[in-house]
Amino acid sequence: MRSVALVLALTAIAVALLALILGASGMDVGRALLALSRGAAGSWDAVLSGTLVRATPLLITGLAITLAFRAGVLNIGAEGQLLMGAAAAAAVGLAWPGLGLLAVPTLLVIGAIAGGAWAAIAAVLRLRFGVLEVISTLMLNFVAQYLLSWLVRGPLQEPQHIYPQSASLAESARLATLVPGTRLHAGFLLGVLLAGMLAIVFARTAAGFRVRLVGANPAAAISAGRIDAARVAFGAFVLSGALAGLAGAVEVSGVTFALYENLSPGYGFSAIAVALLARLHPAGVVGTATLFGALEAGAVAMQRDAGVPSVVVSVVEAVLILLVVAAEQWRTRRVAAQVGA
Amino acid sequence: MTVAALALEGITKRFGAVTALDDASLTVRAGTVHALLGENGAGKSTLMRVAFGMLAPDRGTVRVAGTAHTFATARGAIDTGLGMVHQHFSLVPALTVAENVALGGRGRFDRAAVAASVRDIGAETGLLLDPDARVATLPVSAQQRLEIVKALSRKARVLILDEPTAVLAPDEARELLAWVKRWAVGERAAVLITHHLADAFAVADDVTVLRRGRTVLARGVDGLTESALVQAMLGEALTVASGAPSAHDRTGAPVLALDRATVVDERGIERLAPTTCEITAGEIVGVAAVEGAGQAELLRLLAGRLRPSSGRATVPLSVGFVPADRHRDAVVLDMPLVENLALKDAAQARSWMPWPALRSETDALMSRFDVRANGPTTPMRALSGGNQQKFVLGRELAEGPVALVVENPTRGLDIRATEEVRSRLRAARDAGLAVVLYSEDLDEVLALADRVLVVHAGQVQAMPPDRTRVGRAMLGAS
Numbered sequence: 117m118r119s120v121a122l123v124l125a126l127t128a129i130a131v132a133l134l135a136l137i138l139g140a141s142g143m144d145v146g147r148a149l150l151a152l153s154r155g156a157a158g159s160w161d162a163v164l165s166g167t168l169v170r171a172t173p174l175l176i177t178g179l180a181i182t183l184a185f186r187a188g189v190l191n192i193g194a195e196g197q198l199l200m201g202a203a204a205a206a207a208v209g210l211a212w213p214g215l216g217l218l219a220v221p222t223l224l225v226i227g228a229i230a231g232g233a234w235a236a237i238a239a240v241l242r243l244r245f246g247v248l249e250v251i252s253t254l255m256l257n258f259v260a261q262y263l264l265s266w267l268v269r270g271p272l273q274e275p276q277h278i279y280p281q282s283a284s285l286a287e288s289a290r291l292a293t294l295v296p297g298t299r300l301h302a303g304f305l306l307g308v309l310l311a312g313m314l315a316i317v318f319a320r321t322a323a324g325f326r327v328r329l330v331g332a333n334p335a336a337a338i339s340a341g342r343i344d345a346a347r348v349a350f351g352a353f354v355l356s357g358a359l360a361g362l363a364g365a366v367e368v369s370g371v372t373f374a375l376y377e378n379l380s381p382g383y384g385f386s387a388i389a390v391a392l393l394a395r396l397h398p399a400g401v402v403g404t405a406t407l408f409g410a411l412e413a414g415a416v417a418m419q420r421d422a423g424v425p426s427v428v429v430s431v432v433e434a435v436l437i438l439l440v441v442a443a444e445q446w447r448t449r450r451v452a453a454q455v456g457a
Numbered sequence: 458m459t460v461a462a463l464a465l466e467g468i469t470k471r472f473g474a475v476t477a478l479d480d481a482s483l484t485v486r487a488g489t490v491h492a493l494l495g496e497n498g499a500g501k502s503t504l505m506r507v508a509f510g511m512l513a514p515d516r517g518t519v520r521v522a523g524t525a526h527t528f529a530t531a532r533g534a535i536d537t538g539l540g541m542v543h544q545h546f547s548l549v550p551a552l553t554v555a556e557n558v559a560l561g562g563r564g565r566f567d568r569a570a571v572a573a574s575v576r577d578i579g580a581e582t583g584l585l586l587d588p589d590a591r592v593a594t595l596p597v598s599a600q601q602r603l604e605i606v607k608a609l610s611r612k613a614r615v616l617i618l619d620e621p622t623a624v625l626a627p628d629e630a631r632e633l634l635a636w637v638k639r640w641a642v643g644e645r646a647a648v649l650i651t652h653h654l655a656d657a658f659a660v661a662d663d664v665t666v667l668r669r670g671r672t673v674l675a676r677g678v679d680g681l682t683e684s685a686l687v688q689a690m691l692g693e694a695l696t697v698a699s700g701a702p703s704a705h706d707r708t709g710a711p712v713l714a715l716d717r718a719t720v721v722d723e724r725g726i727e728r729l730a731p732t733t734c735e736i737t738a739g740e741i742v743g744v745a746a747v748e749g750a751g752q753a754e755l756l757r758l759l760a761g762r763l764r765p766s767s768g769r770a771t772v773p774l775s776v777g778f779v780p781a782d783r784h785r786d787a788v789v790l791d792m793p794l795v796e797n798l799a800l801k802d803a804a805q806a807r808s809w810m811p812w813p814a815l816r817s818e819t820d821a822l823m824s825r826f827d828v829r830a831n832g833p834t835t836p837m838r839a840l841s842g843g844n845q846q847k848f849v850l851g852r853e854l855a856e857g858p859v860a861l862v863v864e865n866p867t868r869g870l871d872i873r874a875t876e877e878v879r880s881r882l883r884a885a886r887d888a889g890l891a892v893v894l895y896s897e898d899l900d901e902v903l904a905l906a907d908r909v910l911v912v913h914a915g916q917v918q919a920m921p922p923d924r925t926r927v928g929r930a931m932l933g934a935s
Contacts, residue, residue: 329800337803339780
């Protein structure tokens with residue numbers, strides 16, 4: 117319930133901010149907002165094929181970030197992990213087109229493994245040499261991006277060797293459509309399920325509790341709990357990468373059906389905002405991912421129908437994050453002040 | 458009558474529904490050391506924050522050398538000649554001594570001039586510091602000297618020192634108090650906020666006692682007895698137990714054992730020389746040491762929290778450990794009490810967490826150890842220091858451990874909470890636990906311990922709890 121209220125409040129703030137920015141730059145506020153809301157929620161098709169399809173990769177990578185940040189691991193590399201997951205899934209799907217019913221599950225698992233392996237590079241660097249994961253994961257994003265660029269021009273390029281993209285996946289390797297006639301695929305449902313699972317893992321399981329402990333106070337987890345904090349953080353790091361990789365596989369198997377250079381418009385980065393806005397609660401991530409999906413789907417419509425540059429929406433997203441982070445700080449300080457008095 | 462160096466008259470300060478100060482007063486005569494005493498939460502720090510302009514009082518007057526002031530900020534207080542040394546230092550570790558002194562000053566930073574003034578103050582007062590030393594490399598006692606020098610460089614005539622001896626070894630504390638006594642002459646005066654009665658008797662001319670925000674005692678220290686002071690602080694007669702160690706015979710079985718165990722830190726420096734010792738059931742072994750002598754390593758070996766670099770440590774799994782830095786090492790402040798209880802066994806926990814059962818365990822622990830909080834779901838952060846410590850001690854004793862290792866268990870606690878913690882330790886010993894206790898407060902070690910391990914420069918030696926012998930051994934005197 118609290119996360120629903122949070123998302124509604126955030127939505128209201130986002131719209132108000134947008135109106136303010138548009139008004140201040142002398143644009144037709146009414147027309148722009150109308151176009152935005154039509155693009156995001158004007159019809160069933162807008163919601164299902166626009167907002168929710170956009171929300172899906174944000175949701176799954178948002179969960180990836182949530183898991184890592186809760187463990188105190190600052191994984192900034194969901195973008196790269198997503199791309200590697202997408203590449204691995206596409207490679208396997210194209211190499212073995214005859215997998216039949218097993219094709220989709222295989223692709224998703226392969227995507228998760230690839231994302232986890234990509235994160236494991238940074239996790240090992242952290243564990244063995246103390247390399248800060250903020251730096252290593254950020255840098256590995258570039259490596260992944262250029263690796264992808266090479267793949268779609270090299271070994272995975274479509275047979276005509278004209279476009280920098282792969283061939284299309286067989287029908288059997290594509291995720292099922294949830295609502296006939298729309299683009300909404302089973303990946304969204306998978307994301308919601310994963311959010312529920314992650315919420316339960318945090319709240320009810322021993323492993324989830326250890327992750328929260330290590331993230332909240334590693335020294336106490338080690339000293340009072342005798343927890344192998346490095347191991348727990350390592351596990352959360354790799355699993356976080358696996359989730360991001362899964363998001364990439366879902367995108368390939370559910371939306372693009374082929375590997376493209378610019379497969380992701382920065383889902384892995386937006387995911388950080390999605391997770392922080394949800395205050396690292398998995399259930400909240402469903403809401404904030406949907407909000408961001410709506411904003412981005414609406415932004416496209418706004419640019420098309422009202423001539424307002426879609427980057428305005430990025431400004432709104434950024435301001436939302438600042439607001440939430442500031443509110444969080446303010447709340448913590450108030451609690452501390454009350455106790456200290 | 459001469460004008461008081463600092464006078465606080467009829468100060469009232471409320472925080473919401475809580476009245477922190479209720480018509481409190483304090484008069485500090487020039488040329489004296491004034492001890493401000495009171496239990497935790499009695500209002501000592503609040504009163505001094507009012508004096509220093511960090512808090513605006515709801516009612517009352519602050520006079521410095523006779524003139525009434527209304528400070529909007531600490532800057533105003535500094536300008537009238539007040540200086541404050543907080544318990545937690547406000548230094549920038551990466552900067553040098555001179556740079557720290559210059560911080561908060563105005564105008565251009567003239568390194569040579571600031572360095573010269575640091576040297577001048579050193580020559581004049583005996584607070585010697587190298588102006589070019591980086592603060593991060595200074596020992597705690599030197600950092601405290603720097604805090605005082607900072608105040609003096611701004612021409613402070615009244616120094617307010619908040620628990621200045623809490624972080625110091627006994628000899629350093631004695632030195633500091635002697636310095637304060639020498640310094641506070643003529644126009645100058647010092648206020649010592651403390652809950653160490655001994656500090657007050659050692660140097661103070663006058664004493665003010667606060668209880669629940671009111672001034673309940675203000676007089677000269679001559680003819681004042683310790684029991685009168687304790688009674689004023691607590692509001693009732695309470696004997697300060699200077700516990701006679703039980704006349705038990707050490708026939709218990711060895712529970713913890715070290716066999717030529719050493720600890721070498723990551724820079725390759727030996728923190729603990731080869732140590733062999735046994736702790737048996739039913740005794741309290743006190744550990745006495747000055748800061749950084751290797752006692753932290755010894756305690757962690759005995760608690761099974763550290764593996765020896767060489768040699769052997771025989772430590773059962775069920776050892777309770779109460780570390781000195783509660784907030785860092787023992788609890789998660791942002792988590793509720795029930796999760797802080799579950800923390801203890803989190804490494805062994807499998808599959809599902811039994812939260813309902815853990816909540817009732819938390820309830821039981823809270824009533825058994827008199828932890829005052831609203832319930833198992835209260836965040837740890839909302840508890841007072843004393844209640845946090847009782848919770849941690851209760852948690853570490855909850856599952857019937859065979860041994861308990863405690864480090865500075867009463868630091869920062871008021872007299873009542875201190876006495877409760879101490880009686881828990883005695884009860885644990887009497888119940889047959891092997892108890893290891895380290896405290897910065899040597900008197901606490903001597904009051905509770907059946908025998909003492911003295912650590913000096915990584916060397917451990919065992920001896921009976923004899924004040925003179927232990928005190929000399931701590932300092933490395935033979």
